[in-house]
Amino acid sequence: MNRQKKRKDAFLCLALAGVLCAAAPGAALAAETEGLTPEISARLEDNRIEYDEWFDLLKYKYGPIRSAYEQIESSIDSSGAITLETSLLADDLMRQAQELEDSMSGLPQEEKAALRAQANGLKSQARSTRSTLFFSNQQMESSRKSALRTMDRSTRSVVYQAESLMNQYEQLLSQRQIVAKSVELAQKARDLQVQMEAQGMAVDADVLSAAAQLSSAQDQLSTMDNGIASLKGVLYSFAGVSEGENPEIGPVPGADPAAIASIDLEGDLNKAVNNNSNVISMRSGGSSQSVVEQQLVKSTTVKKNKLRDTEYTENQVRSNVQTLYDDILEKKALYDSASTAWQSAQNTWNAAQVQRQTGMLSDIQYLQQELAYLQAKSGMECADLNLQQSMRSYEWAVKGVEVSAQ
Numbered sequence: 001m002n003r004q005k006k007r008k009d010a011f012l013c014l015a016l017a018g019v020l021c022a023a024a025p026g027a028a029l030a031a032e033t034e035g036l037t038p039e040i041s042a043r044l045e046d047n048r049i050e051y052d053e054w055f056d057l058l059k060y061k062y063g064p065i066r067s068a069y070e071q072i073e074s075s076i077d078s079s080g081a082i083t084l085e086t087s088l089l090a091d092d093l094m095r096q097a098q099e100l101e102d103s104m105s106g107l108p109q110e111e112k113a114a115l116r117a118q119a120n121g122l123k124s125q126a127r128s129t130r131s132t133l134f135f136s137n138q139q140m141e142s143s144r145k146s147a148l149r150t151m152d153r154s155t156r157s158v159v160y161q162a163e164s165l166m167n168q169y170e171q172l173l174s175q176r177q178i179v180a181k182s183v184e185l186a187q188k189a190r191d192l193q194v195q196m197e198a199q200g201m202a203v204d205a206d207v208l209s210a211a212a213q214l215s216s217a218q219d220q221l222s223t224m225d226n227g228i229a230s231l232k233g234v235l236y237s238f239a240g241v242s243e244g245e246n247p248e249i250g251p252v253p254g255a256d257p258a259a260i261a262s263i264d265l266e267g268d269l270n271k272a273v274n275n276n277s278n279v280i281s282m283r284s285g286g287s288s289q290s291v292v293e294q295q296l297v298k299s300t301t302v303k304k305n306k307l308r309d310t311e312y313t314e315n316q317v318r319s320n321v322q323t324l325y326d327d328i329l330e331k332k333a334l335y336d337s338a339s340t341a342w343q344s345a346q347n348t349w350n351a352a353q354v355q356r357q358t359g360m361l362s363d364i365q366y367l368q369q370e371l372a373y374l375q376a377k378s379g380m381e382c383a384d385l386n387l388q389q390s391m392r393s394y395e396w397a398v399k400g401v402e403v404s405a406q
Contacts, residue, residue, distance in 0.1 A: 036060055049239045050250040051166060054159045061240025065155055072147045106223040111168060117404070153277070153400070160396045160403065162238050163252075167389045169231040170252050172224065174381040177374050179221045185367045186214040192364065255388035257332060265325055268398045272321045273314045275400030282310040323405035324394040331387040338376075338383035345376030 040056050049057070058065045190210040196202035233243060241247050273279055352369040355361045361369065397403040 047245065047247045048250055049166075049235060049241075049247055051163065051252050054162045054166075054238075055155060057239045058155050058158055058162065062158075062238055063240065065151075065158065066240070068151060069148070072144060072151060107227045111172065111227070114168060156396070156399070157401050158238075160393075160401050162235070163392060164389060165231055165234055165238075166249070167252050167385050167392075169228065169235060169249065171382045171385050172228045172231065174378045174385075176221070176224050176228065178371065178378050179217070179224050181367070181371045181374050183214070183217045183221050185364065185371055186210070186217040188364055188367055190214045252385060252388060255335065255384050255391060257335060257387065259391070260328060260332060263325065263328075263394075265322070268325075268394075269318045269321055272398045272400070273317050275398070276313075276317045277400060277402075279310065279313055279317060282306070282313055320403070320405050321394070321397050324390070324397050324403065327405065328387070328390045328394055331383070331390040335383045335387045338380045342376045342380035345373050349373040 036056075040060075043050070043053055044056060044060060059069055060066060190207070190213070193202050193207045193210040197204070197207050232249065235249060236243055236245075236247070239247065349369065349372075352361060352366065352373075356366050393403045393405075
């Protein structure tokens with residue numbers, strides 16, 4: 001339980017890095033919501049976590065973000081408490097990140113790699129919080145409306161993380177079907193070896209080998225369940241509910257492969273640059289600059305350097321979005337391959353049903369066929385989820401959210 005709690009706390013602190021770092025001078029986007037309407041409130045209290053309600057869940061139910069909004073709403077002069085809270089979180093962030101990496105052992109390699117990449121990206125953001133807190137003093141002097149727009153932008157970065165974790169949670173659930181069936185198959189194989197030994201048709205070594213395979217499969221299932229429980233706890237915390245309430249976690253929407261053809265890459269590259277908070281800040285000269293820094297920018301040399309740095313940052317944003325687009329194409333190819341394998345597996349599984357009814361398959365042979373069917377089924381489900389996440393990451397990057405291409 002302690003290990004799961006550490007992993008859960010680490011996920012939360014890592015995601016908060018997005019909140020701490022996403023706000024930037026000049027980042028003016030429209031407010032996401034106008035307020036907590038009866039309709040929104042009813043959805044948030046229906047004991048069900050839906051993919052499309054993460055912004056409202058975070059804004060109205062997740063403690064740290066809800067408190068920040070409340071303090072902005074109540075008084076723009078309440079920056080002291082926000083600064084203290086975010087400073088304490090930033091100080092602890094790197095330690096929590098390391099604990100997260102230490103606690104990921106045992107998860108499937110693909111999931112471990114995805115979570116590690118996510119942690120590394122957020123750790124990079126976290127480092128900047130040591131020198132830049134959530135709101136600068138000059139930002140806190142700005143209007144309430146401007147502060148809320150900036151907070152909305154910060155919350156979107158956590159929405160992206162919550163969506164990604166929800167996607168990974170559903171993939172683990174899909175993969176669990178395979179592991180659970182492997183345990184059932186290993187149990188059946190061990191029982192058969194025990195029966196054969198009793199009949200003098202097997203030796204102790206065969207029984208021990210089958211028992212070892214069963215133990216290994218059971219350990220894998222236990223590890224999988226721990227990972228699922230950990231991610232579930234993180235999603236509950238983001239949604240502002242306790243595990244005792246046990247709300248249902250809704251499905252992640254399926255990918256829309258047909259939408260890929262309508263992507264305007266060139267236009268999106270320009271949108272991503274114009275929406276990126278770092279680029280906006282550099283283009284505007286950075287409203288957080290000191291008087292001395294602003295005077296220096298007026299010099300020809302410093303101005304040239306500033307233009308060069310701005311161009312470099314713009315090119316980085318374009319390169320990142322281009323990589324995210326390429327990833328969509330790669331995930332689409334994998335999706336097509338998984339779809340073909342899934343169709344073939346369905347045909348094979350239908351044939352196995354007939355063979356089972358006619359007595360042509362033993363119990364173990366039937367379970368082997370079922371395992372192959374579940375592997376293809378999970379492969380298709382995960383390929384769909386991976387494509388969906390890839391397309392979603394691209395969309396968020398175009399909107400200006402910091403998304404690191406893996």
